[in-house]
Amino acid sequence: MKKRLCWNQRTKTLILLAVAVFYLAGVAVWGLVGRESALVTDFSRKNLTPSLSYLFGTDWLGRDMLARTVTGLSISIIIGVCAAAVSAVIAGLLGVAAATLGKKVDAVITWLIDLIMGIPHILLLILISFAAGKGLTGVILGVSLTHWTSLARVIRAEVLQLKESTYIRTAEKLGHSKWRIAKKHMLPHLIPQFLVGLVLLFPHAILHEASITFLGFGLSTEQPAIGVILSESMKYLVTGKWWLALFPGLMLVLTVMLFDLLGECLRKLTDPGSVHR
Amino acid sequence: MKLEARKISFRYSEKEREIWKDFSLEIDSGERVGLSAPSGFGKTTLCKILAGYEKPESGVILLDGKPLSEYRGYCPVQMIWQHPEYAVNPRLRMEEVLRDGDQVEERVIRGLGIEDGWRKRFPAELSGGELQRFCIARALGRRTKFLLADEISTMLDLITQSQIWEFLIHETKERGIGLLCVSHSEGLLERVSTRRISLENKEQEAIPADM
Numbered sequence: 315m316k317k318r319l320c321w322n323q324r325t326k327t328l329i330l331l332a333v334a335v336f337y338l339a340g341v342a343v344w345g346l347v348g349r350e351s352a353l354v355t356d357f358s359r360k361n362l363t364p365s366l367s368y369l370f371g372t373d374w375l376g377r378d379m380l381a382r383t384v385t386g387l388s389i390s391i392i393i394g395v396c397a398a399a400v401s402a403v404i405a406g407l408l409g410v411a412a413a414t415l416g417k418k419v420d421a422v423i424t425w426l427i428d429l430i431m432g433i434p435h436i437l438l439l440i441l442i443s444f445a446a447g448k449g450l451t452g453v454i455l456g457v458s459l460t461h462w463t464s465l466a467r468v469i470r471a472e473v474l475q476l477k478e479s480t481y482i483r484t485a486e487k488l489g490h491s492k493w494r495i496a497k498k499h500m501l502p503h504l505i506p507q508f509l510v511g512l513v514l515l516f517p518h519a520i521l522h523e524a525s526i527t528f529l530g531f532g533l534s535t536e537q538p539a540i541g542v543i544l545s546e547s548m549k550y551l552v553t554g555k556w557w558l559a560l561f562p563g564l565m566l567v568l569t570v571m572l573f574d575l576l577g578e579c580l581r582k583l584t585d586p587g588s589v590h591r
Numbered sequence: 592m593k594l595e596a597r598k599i600s601f602r603y604s605e606k607e608r609e610i611w612k613d614f615s616l617e618i619d620s621g622e623r624v625g626l627s628a629p630s631g632f633g634k635t636t637l638c639k640i641l642a643g644y645e646k647p648e649s650g651v652i653l654l655d656g657k658p659l660s661e662y663r664g665y666c667p668v669q670m671i672w673q674h675p676e677y678a679v680n681p682r683l684r685m686e687e688v689l690r691d692g693d694q695v696e697e698r699v700i701r702g703l704g705i706e707d708g709w710r711k712r713f714p715a716e717l718s719g720g721e722l723q724r725f726c727i728a729r730a731l732g733r734r735t736k737f738l739l740a741d742e743i744s745t746m747l748d749l750i751t752q753s754q755i756w757e758f759l760i761h762e763t764k765e766r767g768i769g770l771l772c773v774s775h776s777e778g779l780l781e782r783v784s785t786r787r788i789s790l791e792n793k794e795q796e797a798i799p800a801d802m
Contacts, residue, residue, distance in 0.1 A: 484672075487644070489666065489693070499683070502682040503682055
């Protein structure tokens with residue numbers, strides 16, 4: 315009986331994982347394909363409240379808010395994936411380097427981490443994004459250069475701890491090469507940390523992209539990005555057009571939560587304590 | 592073969608007291624040396640030095656006249672730790688732990704009472720005693736010449752203890768492996784060892800160094 319219950323929990327996690335991946339991939343593809351329709355203006359249908367034919371309503375230029383939201387989200391997801399991947403790679407390389415290349419390298423990398431963590435995220439993001447000429451590259455560069463620090467710290471600490479653990483030192487005495495120990499004994503510890511860290515970077519990346527775009531330092535205003543949609547809707551909110559901000563905002567929150575859930579699922583699945591569940 | 596500690600001194604850091612001072616010890620292969628001393632005397636530290644995990648501050652560990660640190664690859668002196676739960680990787684199945692050893696024979700695995708069902712499990716799913724058998728098996732690889740057993744059976748019940756020690760005595764005799772058995776249990780040391788060392792009088796040397 316107990317065994318069956320546990321098995322269900324693992325299956326449930328797998329299903330959640332599949333749903334999250336399917337939703338995110340679906341939104342990304344749909345947004346890219348339906349990009350044209352997000353830009354179509356039609357003054358005969360402006361300012362419509364949400365209805366069956368326009369689920370999210372239309373805006374003051376008669377643009378379909380559903381199409382705009384999905385396209386905006388797809389841009390956000392793409393930026394999130396790129397930025398999270400780049401910063402996770404930076405974090406992995408610097409974290410391992412700090413732990414293995416001796417005291418001096420460690421001191422320099424730790425100092426760099428402290429330096430970046432010491433500056434408020436959003437400020438540094440705006441500076442880098444602005445310096446890189448705003449737009450898509452600016453945002454990706456800004457997000458990836460500011461978000462690697464905490465994951466790098468985690469990886470560094472993990473490698474340092476592993477290096478001194480009894481079982482790694484025993485493996486050395488059993489005559490295994492450094493490379494083999496790294497592969498067989500260290501990677502199984504590092505990969506889950508790395509993957510979970512990577513996935514949990516997505517929501518940060520997406521929210522920061524949306525916020526600097528909202529503040530006007532990110533993507534250009536012609537693009538239907540979530541940040542642009544939200545900041546434009548602010549002007550119309552007071553005139554009672556609540557649907558302009560509500561649905562895109564909700565969708566953004568949903569996406570971020572799904573990524574968070576994805577990370578949590580991954581962590582559960584790779585934890586040996588739950589392997590038989 | 593002969594494992595020899597020649598005038599070794601050791602402390603964990605500059606500020607701390609000297610745990611060992613000019614200590615010498617010789618173990619021949621085929622010999623089973625029983626070592627007993629009160630807690631905190633540095634028995635585990637001695638095992639770590641003899642197995643090459645720690646470097647002595649002065650003095651040298653010789654295996655057949657050659658410094659142990661010059662042996663590359665598989666270390667012929669293997670140590671079995673008091674706490675098996677730290678000595679195995681929590682993310683690897685037990686069969687991988689056995690594979691880490693130097694071609695551990697099936698006979699050894701059977702002799703230690705390891706059941707087939709245990710091999711597919713993770714360390715967290717075995718008891719301390721069951722884990723310790725894997726650690727002993729792993730240390731009994733093909734090229735092992737000396738075995739340092741640091742209170743390896745304290746977590747076992749008496750019947751299992753005697754089963755494991757019977758096997759270890761038989762195995763070391765057969766293969767000419769030298770054994771250092773560290774324990775608090777008088778009865779066990781009496782039964783296992785061919786020679787006894789007691790470190791009660793080391794105190795006189797240790798305390799002045801501390802002052």
